[in-house]
Amino acid sequence: PHNRLATWPVQPLRHLSAKFVLARRPLGWVGLKTEESIANPTPDGPAAPSRRPRTFLKALALLIFIGAAVALGYNYYQLHHETTEAEIKQIEALIVAGKGEEARPLMMSAQTRSKNVDALRLRIGRAYLHEGNVGPATALLRQVGGSLSTEESVAVAEYFLVSGDPFSATKFYDAALKSGLPRTAANLGRYGEAQSLAGNGDLAVGAFREALVLDPSRSRVRLNLAVTLANLGRYADSRAEVAALLKTEPTNEKALKLSAALQNAR
Numbered sequence: 001p002h003n004r005l006a007t008w009p010v011q012p013l014r015h016l017s018a019k020f021v022l023a024r025r026p027l028g029w030v031g032l033k034t035e036e037s038i039a040n041p042t043p044d045g046p047a048a049p050s051r052r053p054r055t056f057l058k059a060l061a062l063l064i065f066i067g068a069a070v071a072l073g074y075n076y077y078q079l080h081h082e083t084t085e086a087e088i089k090q091i092e093a094l095i096v097a098g099k100g101e102e103a104r105p106l107m108m109s110a111q112t113r114s115k116n117v118d119a120l121r122l123r124i125g126r127a128y129l130h131e132g133n134v135g136p137a138t139a140l141l142r143q144v145g146g147s148l149s150t151e152e153s154v155a156v157a158e159y160f161l162v163s164g165d166p167f168s169a170t171k172f173y174d175a176a177l178k179s180g181l182p183r184t185a186a187n188l189g190r191y192g193e194a195q196s197l198a199g200n201g202d203l204a205v206g207a208f209r210e211a212l213v214l215d216p217s218r219s220r221v222r223l224n225l226a227v228t229l230a231n232l233g234r235y236a237d238s239r240a241e242v243a244a245l246l247k248t249e250p251t252n253e254k255a256l257k258l259s260a261a262l263q264n265a266r
Contacts, residue, residue, distance in 0.1 A: 083114040088123065095127045100136060118144045126152065134159045145172060150179045154187075161190065166197035185215035193224055201232045219249055226258060235265040 087110055094103035107124055114120045125140030129152065138159045141148055148156065157172035173181075173191045181187055192207030208225035211218060226241035239262050245255045 083110040092127045166194045169194040185211040189221040196228045204228045
């Protein structure tokens with residue numbers, strides 16, 4: 001019995017000469033085997049270490065390498081494949097949905113890969129303009145001014161004039177006039193303002209006078225004409241325009257201030 005074995009005295013292996021040794025069985029059961037000495041090693045020697053950990057590490061490294069290669073390939077594809085119609089429609093859909101901030105990075109990426117950048121800018125700029133997002137629309141459309149319709153050129157020009165960039169405004173007003181913008185008193189008045197603010201006084205005076213021929217009652221145009229003439233040093237002509245304005249609008253504060261400033265001007 002096993003409890004009997006536990007009572008045997010423990011001796012160093014070099015002094016053990018028993019003819020019965022413990023042998024291992026497949027299921028780990030301990031038994032006795034004759035004609036063998038514990039001092040003699042088993043012919044098989046020590047058990048070989050398992051290769052499973054090393055094989056697992058190799059497989060894991062291979063998977064990491066494959067994943068990195070796939071990621072690099074995908075990034076290269078994203079950076080170099082030509083912009084597709086589906087991408088452009090996705091950008092337009094985001095703009096229509098009011099998600100301009102999400103559309104912006106997609107548009108930047110699409111521009112770097114497009115074979116016809118001007119056509120792409122024109123299309124997306126029009127989408128912004130149609131939704132009333134004049135700022136981002138102008139940023140794109142100003143780069144393709146020659147391809148704009150008359151209405152689009154006017155919209156971009158107005159945006160620049162209001163935002164304090166008369167130099168760009170005059171460029172788009174010129175394009176609009178060349179493409180058929182009606183030379184009405186209102187249009188010529190705005191065009192004259194852009195030219196005056198851009199420092200093109202003579203062109204502004206011409207536009208203002210043409211506008212007043214069409215509609216002499218436009219007090220804003222006449223006042224702007226008077227101011228522009230004063231800036232050009234043509235004080236007599238400026239006083240004449242102020243006097244004409246005060247005849248129809250004697251309480252016009254801006255005209256009264258300008259008249260006072262011109263009294264001592266030489």
